[in-house]
Amino acid sequence: MAEPTDPPDEAGQRVLEERARALAAALVADEPVDTVELVVLTVGPERYGVDAERVGEVRPLAELTPVPGAPPFWAGIVNVRGTLYPVLDLHRYFDLPGADGDDQARTVVLVSGAGLTVGLMVEDAAGVRPVPAGAVGPPLGAASEAVNAAVRGVTEDLLAILDIEALLADQRLVVREVPT
Amino acid sequence: MRFRPKILLAFAVPTVVTLLTGLFIYQALHQSLETSARVAHTQEVIGKANAVIRDAGGVVSAVRGFAVTGDEAFLAPYAQAISDSKRNQADLRRLVSDNPPQLAQVDRMTDLLDRYVGEVTDPVISATRDGDRARSARLVRTTGGPLIAELTKAGDDFIGAEQRLLATRTDASNRASRSAQRFVLLGVGLVVALTLAIGLVLSSRLSRNALAVTGAASGLAAGDVTRRAEVRSNDELGQLARSFNEMAEQLQASMASERETKQALEVAVAEYSEFATRVARGDLTGRVTANGSADLQTLSSNLNGMVTGLSELSSRVREGAQSISSSTSEILAAVSQHTVSASQQSAAINETSTTMEELRTAAEQTARRAKDVAEQAQSSARVSEESTEAVDAITHAMEETRDRVGAMAKDILLLSEQGQQIGEITATVNDLADQSNILALNASIEAAKAGEHGKGFAVVAAEVRNLAEQSKQATDQVRAILGDIQKATTSAVLATERGTKVVEDSLGLTHRAGDGIRSLAGTIQDAAMAAQQISASVHEQSVGMDQITQAVKDMSASTTQFVAGAQQSQEAAEDLNNLSRQLASLTERYQV
Numbered sequence: 001m002a003e004p005t006d007p008p009d010e011a012g013q014r015v016l017e018e019r020a021r022a023l024a025a026a027l028v029a030d031e032p033v034d035t036v037e038l039v040v041l042t043v044g045p046e047r048y049g050v051d052a053e054r055v056g057e058v059r060p061l062a063e064l065t066p067v068p069g070a071p072p073f074w075a076g077i078v079n080v081r082g083t084l085y086p087v088l089d090l091h092r093y094f095d096l097p098g099a100d101g102d103d104q105a106r107t108v109v110l111v112s113g114a115g116l117t118v119g120l121m122v123e124d125a126a127g128v129r130p131v132p133a134g135a136v137g138p139p140l141g142a143a144s145e146a147v148n149a150a151v152r153g154v155t156e157d158l159l160a161i162l163d164i165e166a167l168l169a170d171q172r173l174v175v176r177e178v179p180t
Numbered sequence: 181m182r183f184r185p186k187i188l189l190a191f192a193v194p195t196v197v198t199l200l201t202g203l204f205i206y207q208a209l210h211q212s213l214e215t216s217a218r219v220a221h222t223q224e225v226i227g228k229a230n231a232v233i234r235d236a237g238g239v240v241s242a243v244r245g246f247a248v249t250g251d252e253a254f255l256a257p258y259a260q261a262i263s264d265s266k267r268n269q270a271d272l273r274r275l276v277s278d279n280p281p282q283l284a285q286v287d288r289m290t291d292l293l294d295r296y297v298g299e300v301t302d303p304v305i306s307a308t309r310d311g312d313r314a315r316s317a318r319l320v321r322t323t324g325g326p327l328i329a330e331l332t333k334a335g336d337d338f339i340g341a342e343q344r345l346l347a348t349r350t351d352a353s354n355r356a357s358r359s360a361q362r363f364v365l366l367g368v369g370l371v372v373a374l375t376l377a378i379g380l381v382l383s384s385r386l387s388r389n390a391l392a393v394t395g396a397a398s399g400l401a402a403g404d405v406t407r408r409a410e411v412r413s414n415d416e417l418g419q420l421a422r423s424f425n426e427m428a429e430q431l432q433a434s435m436a437s438e439r440e441t442k443q444a445l446e447v448a449v450a451e452y453s454e455f456a457t458r459v460a461r462g463d464l465t466g467r468v469t470a471n472g473s474a475d476l477q478t479l480s481s482n483l484n485g486m487v488t489g490l491s492e493l494s495s496r497v498r499e500g501a502q503s504i505s506s507s508t509s510e511i512l513a514a515v516s517q518h519t520v521s522a523s524q525q526s527a528a529i530n531e532t533s534t535t536m537e538e539l540r541t542a543a544e545q546t547a548r549r550a551k552d553v554a555e556q557a558q559s560s561a562r563v564s565e566e567s568t569e570a571v572d573a574i575t576h577a578m579e580e581t582r583d584r585v586g587a588m589a590k591d592i593l594l595l596s597e598q599g600q601q602i603g604e605i606t607a608t609v610n611d612l613a614d615q616s617n618i619l620a621l622n623a624s625i626e627a628a629k630a631g632e633h634g635k636g637f638a639v640v641a642a643e644v645r646n647l648a649e650q651s652k653q654a655t656d657q658v659r660a661i662l663g664d665i666q667k668a669t670t671s672a673v674l675a676t677e678r679g680t681k682v683v684e685d686s687l688g689l690t691h692r693a694g695d696g697i698r699s700l701a702g703t704i705q706d707a708a709m710a711a712q713q714i715s716a717s718v719h720e721q722s723v724g725m726d727q728i729t730q731a732v733k734d735m736s737a738s739t740t741q742f743v744a745g746a747q748q749s750q751e752a753a754e755d756l757n758n759l760s761r762q763l764a765s766l767t768e769r770y771q772v
Contacts, residue, residue, distance in 0.1 A: 037628030052625050052628035053628075055625050057625075058618055059618065060614065060618060125618075125621050127621060127642075128624040128625055128627075128638070130628075
């Protein structure tokens with residue numbers, strides 16, 4: 001390892017200057033691009049992006065109360081500061097592989113759309129990333145109908161962008177109590 | 181009867197008679213005194229009775245005087261007479277209280293006087309005061325007269341009876357006095373007569389017996405052994421006389437036998453004298469005949485035995501002189517031989533002396549060696565003591581090590597527990613990091629919602645997320661390190677346990693080593709003691725050798741003396757030879 005106190009030679013000095021220039025150029029290039037802020041969610045083997053405008057809060061999953069008689073993708077309800085929200089198990093709902101295995105979901109993401117606010121149960125919320133609006137391509141064909149209905153597009157690095165409005169408006173989510 | 185009872189009897193008889201006489205006299209005098217007292221009593225009674233009658237007369241005359249004159253002056257003597265009469269009547273009643281008939285008489289007299297007072301004097305006094313003299317005179321005459329006469333008669337009767345009693349009692353008193361007088365005369369006479377009679381009889385008998393014994397004793401003193409004391413009494417004097425007579429008899433008999441013995445002795449002495457003369461001349465063939473008393477017979481047989489022994493002695497002396505002569509020759513030869521062997525012994529002793537000297541040198545060397553051994557043993561004992569101390573110190577150190585290792589194990593366990601606590605704290609930190617992460621995420625979402633205005637905030641939120649992530653990584657590292665520490669402490673605990681076990685084993689080994697060294701020390705101590713004892717005994721041996729050397733020297737000296745003694749013996753034997761020759765020539769004189 002080189003001594004940190006060594007006097008920088010000319011080659012090193014040049015490298016440092018190039019890096020500084022590159023960084024300065026990148027900042028200038030970003031400036032005019034129209035971007036969408038996406039919250040990245042991990043569900044099983046897949047990663048989905050959700051528009052930050054739709055996201056209310058990210059919480060660790062705690063005190064989940066199961067609702068008897070509901071479909072399996074409705075994991076239950078949670079109490080957030082006095083308000084009850086239904087929790088949708090995306091893993092099950094999208095019928096992703098390993099859905100019946102170990103339940104790794106530890107995080108709830110409250111999203112709003114179609115007049116509803118629902119908690120999405122996911123493995124992790126990895127962060128917020130800006131995505132250029134022009135960099136979104138058409139969705140890839142998926143095995144699950146629910147996925148096809150909810151995905152709006154795919155970014156360059158294959159992050160599926162969920163349309164919360166469409167997801168929550170899906171009639172399959174509605175639970176109708178049929179009198180017997 | 182002996183003297184003591186005799187004399188006692190002689191005194192006792194008059195004493196008893198005197199005592200009896202005295203008793204009788206006392207009795208008679210007592211009776212006389214009693215009767216005299218009774219006479220005096222009777223006279224007093226008579227006097228009192230007269231006084232009562234006189235008082236009655238006084239009453240009567242006082243009343244008459246008052247009745248005739250009407251003078252009140254007569255009433256004073258009247259009252260005096262009444263009170264005197266009462267007092268005398270009371271005295272009289274006291275005197276005759278032991279005699280009921282007399283008491284009745286006195287009561288009668290009292291009664292009559294009272295009647296007189298009640299029936300005569302009181303009415304007379306009232307009548308006279310009323311001035312009725314005629315009634316007074318009539319009362320005095322008709323009523324008082326008979327009463328007074330009766331009273332006077334009663335008094336006279338009482339006095340008369342008392343007078344008769346007085347005469348009887350006076351008579352009895354006189355009789356008692358006379359009988360006492362007779363007893364005195366009779367008793368004194370009897371005592372005097374008895375005393376005189378007993379004195380005469382006793383003295384005359386004692387005197388006669390004493391004279392008889394004295395006469396006989398005077399005769400014996402004068403040489404008359406045939407005199408005897410004629411006393412028939414049984415008392416001491418009689419015994420003395422009998423003993424005296426026996427003594428005289430024996431004296432007579434012994435004088436006669438003495439005379440006979442003397443004559444026999446004179447004959448025997450003459451015979452023995454002749455025999456002794458013959459023996460003196462050297463004739464040992466004669467013998468004396470045994471005659472006379474047992475003593476003489478013993479003497480003659482002893483004389484004969486002596487002469488026989490003398491002749492035998494003479495023969496033996498002759499034989500002895502011859503054997504002495506031959507013995508002295510033998511002694512002379514033996515002495516020469518002894519002288520030769522003493523010289524040889526002297527040479528042998530010298531050799532022995534040399535050998536002893538060598539032995540002594542060897543013993544001294546042994547003593548030195550033994551001393552060296554003892555010193556070495558003592559130094560060994562010191563070394564073993566030091567070793568014992570060292571082992572003790574090791575044991576102590578081991579025990580301390582054991583304690584230290586135990587404390588270390590405890591510390592390590594504590595460390596392990598603290599590690600677990602750190603793990604808990606780390607978990608908390610991890611949790612906090614998770615929460616921070618989520619908070620940062622929410623912050624960045626909010627920043628994204630804010631659009632252009634939230635950009636700066638998004639950077640901060642990203643930094644916070646970054647920090648949370650780093651915290652998580654750090655906690656993961658801490659957890660890993662803690663796991664390593666846990667493993668290390670476990671192995672350290674195991675190692676300390678092994679260490680404790682090893683120290684315990686070492687301690688046991690050290691104890692055994694200590695015991696071994698201690699027993700070794702005991703053995704070495706014993707060895708040192710044994711070496712010292714050997715040294716001491718070798719020293720004693722050396723001393724003994726010195727003594728032996730000295731003894732050998734003494735022997736050498738005594739051998740030299742022995743040679744000198746042998747020469748003296750030779751001379752003495754020669755002298756003895758000469759003596760035996762002289763003895764033989766002397767015994768030649770006796771005829772056997």
